[in-house]
Amino acid sequence: MLRMLITSTRDAVARVLIPDAAAVYKKAWSLRLIELAAVADIILNVxxxxxxxxxxxxxxxLxxxxxVARLLIQNKEPTNGDKA
Incomplete structure (x- = not known):
């Protein structure tokens, strides 16, 4: 139940902030590596x-x-620009 609540809340916020948040997260390797670095740092210190x-x-x-992922990999993808 809690997982469903968190997922639905995340999806609702993502729809408001970024229309294609799922596609962005699949390509956001820099975000994943930063999250892994935070987890590794917490584990090392705690x-x-x-x-x-x-x-x-x-x-x-990490x-x-x-x-590197942010500057080299993500910049190669075409930008859609603001469609609002």
Whole structure:
């Protein structure tokens, strides 16, 4: 029930903000990498035992990948412009 509520709320907000939010999220690799970097940073700081298994530079590598994805990969896709 909670998952359905969150999904419907996300879809409603996405329709208001971005008309094709599902398509945008499928192509938004920089966003995914930034989310992974945040999760890795939280895990490294909150659970010190896992810090032995995850390298300290993992967050930096993920953020660097997000930068590359944003500048190189996403800019190659054609822009639709504002249709409003």
């Amino acid at each position: 659970v010190p035992v896992i810090g032995d298994y995850l390298p300290w530079w993992l967050t930096l590598a 953020l660097g990948g997000a930068y």
